[in-house]
Amino acid sequence: MPLAQRVHNLPSYLFAGLEAKATELKQRGVDLIDLGIADPDLPPVDIVKQSLIRHLDDPDAHQYPSSVGDLAVRKAVAGWMQARFGVAIDPAMEICITSGSKEGLANLSRAYAEPGTVVAATDPGYPVYANAGAILNGAGFRALPLTPDNQFMPDLTLAEGARLLYLNYPNNPTGAVADESFYREVAAFADAHPETLVIMDAAYCELSFLPPKPPSLLQFSKNVIEFHSLSKMMNVTGYRIGFAAGQPEAIAALVKIKTQLDSGAPVFIQRAMAEALAAYDGVNPPADAQESHNEYGRRKALLEKGLKDVPGVKQVYPSPATFFVWASVDDDVAFVEHAMEKGVILTPGRGFGEAGEGFIRAAVTTSADRIELALQRLRDE
Ligand SMILES: Cc1ncc(COP(=O)(O)O)c(C=O)c1O
Structure with a gap:
C-alpha cells in the first residue's frame, strides 16, 4: 500500500x-x-493531580469537550495571563485550549501553510516546526540559524515572506533566553509583516531560574499567537494540556482545524489546568x-x-x-x-x-x- x-x-x-x-x-x-x-x-504538582481527581467526579466532565475549550477554563487562563504577564486577553475570542502545545503548534500550521508557501523557524529547533509545520503541509521550510555567534537569537530578516514564523524562547535545545529587546523586535516584525503569522512557543516560559521571568510576546504585540503548556511547568507531560492565546483570527483558524481533527482536551483535565493556574500567587507558581x-x-x-x-x-x-x-x-x-x-x-x-x-x-x-x-x-x- x-x-x-x-x-x-x-x-x-x-x-x-x-x-x-x-x-x-x-x-x-x-x-x-x-x-x-x-x-x-x-x-x-499536587494541585493539578488533586484537582484532576476531584473533577473526575463532575457529572458534566465526561462528554465530548468543545474544540475551543470550556469557557470557564478560558477565563482562568485569561486570569493567569493577566496576573503573570499583565496582559488582557479576551477569553471568548483570544484563547483556545489545546491538548498540549505540540497539537496546537501542528494544527495551527494546517490553517496557513500550503504548497508554495514557506514556514520559517529557528534551527536548531523543536522538530515539529519543520516536520508538522512545513513538510506535512507541503510547504517549504526556511531555517533561521541559532549559533554561538548570534547568541542563539535569529536574524528575523531571514523570515521575510514566510507565511508562518515559529520562535521558541526560552529555547529548546540551546537553553537561550531572549531579553526584552528581542521581544520588542519580534513584535515590530509581526506588526510590519501582516502576511506572516508569528508563533511564540513558550513551553519553557516558567522554567527560568534567574530573574527576570520571561515575558509574553503578547505584552508587545497582539498580532501574534503564543502557546503555553502545563507539561513542563507542572511536570504533567502525560496529561496533554495547554493553550494558545493571541490574535483572534489565528485562534478562530486553529479552532476551525481542531473541530475537524480532535474534540478538545478532556474537561476534567482542562479544569485541573484552570485550578493550577489559579493557584499562582501573582507571578509566582x-x-x-x-x-x-x-x-x-x-x-x-x-x-x-x-x-x-x-x-x-x-x-x-x-x-x-x-x-x-x-x-x-x-x-x-x-x-x-x-x-x-x-x-x-x-x-x-x-x-x-x-x-x-x-x-x-x-x-x-x-x-x-x-x-x-x-x-x-x-x-x-
Ligand atoms: C519547544 C517545545 N515546544 C513544545 C513542546 C510540546 O510540549 P507539550 O505538547 O507537552 O505541551 C515541547 C516538548 O518537548 C518542546 O520542547
Whole structure:
C-alpha cells in the first residue's frame, strides 16, 4: 500500500537508530543514565493531580469537550495571563485550549501553510516546526540559524515572506533566553509583516531560574499567537494540556482545524489546568512547582559545570532557563554513540536541524546523583 508523499518527505528519524541501540543495551542489563529525554522525572504538582481527581467526579466532565475549550477554563487562563504577564486577553475570542502545545503548534500550521508557501523557524529547533509545520503541509521550510555567534537569537530578516514564523524562547535545545529587546523586535516584525503569522512557543516560559521571568510576546504585540503548556511547568507531560492565546483570527483558524481533527482536551483535565493556574500567587507558581523548578535549576548548574571537564566537549553554553544544556563537540553523533557505550544517553544536535550539527543536548530530567554518575562515566576515558 503506497504511503502519501508527505509521509515520505518526513526526514528519517535520527533517534530511531540510537533508541534501538539503547534498547539493546538495556536488554543486556546495562544501566543507562538518560540525559536525552525532555520528560520531567519529578512528580506532578499536587494541585493539578488533586484537582484532576476531584473533577473526575463532575457529572458534566465526561462528554465530548468543545474544540475551543470550556469557557470557564478560558477565563482562568485569561486570569493567569493577566496576573503573570499583565496582559488582557479576551477569553471568548483570544484563547483556545489545546491538548498540549505540540497539537496546537501542528494544527495551527494546517490553517496557513500550503504548497508554495514557506514556514520559517529557528534551527536548531523543536522538530515539529519543520516536520508538522512545513513538510506535512507541503510547504517549504526556511531555517533561521541559532549559533554561538548570534547568541542563539535569529536574524528575523531571514523570515521575510514566510507565511508562518515559529520562535521558541526560552529555547529548546540551546537553553537561550531572549531579553526584552528581542521581544520588542519580534513584535515590530509581526506588526510590519501582516502576511506572516508569528508563533511564540513558550513551553519553557516558567522554567527560568534567574530573574527576570520571561515575558509574553503578547505584552508587545497582539498580532501574534503564543502557546503555553502545563507539561513542563507542572511536570504533567502525560496529561496533554495547554493553550494558545493571541490574535483572534489565528485562534478562530486553529479552532476551525481542531473541530475537524480532535474534540478538545478532556474537561476534567482542562479544569485541573484552570485550578493550577489559579493557584499562582501573582507571578509566582505554587510552592511545590517552584521547588521542582529550583531542583531543575540546581541540576542544570551541576551539569553545566561538570560537562566542561568531559573530554571531547569543546564549549558549554550556560543559560538560566529550560532543563537543557547545550555544548559543542567535534562530531555530535560519534560523541553520543561513545557516551552511550559509557552508559549515558545524550541527544545529537543535528536531530534538531542542520545548525545543531556539532552540538549535543543534555537534559536534567534525572536526579542530581545520577547526573554526577553520568559525568563521572563521561570523564572516564
Ligand atoms: C519547544 C517545545 N515546544 C513544545 C513542546 C510540546 O510540549 P507539550 O505538547 O507537552 O505541551 C515541547 C516538548 O518537548 C518542546 O520542547
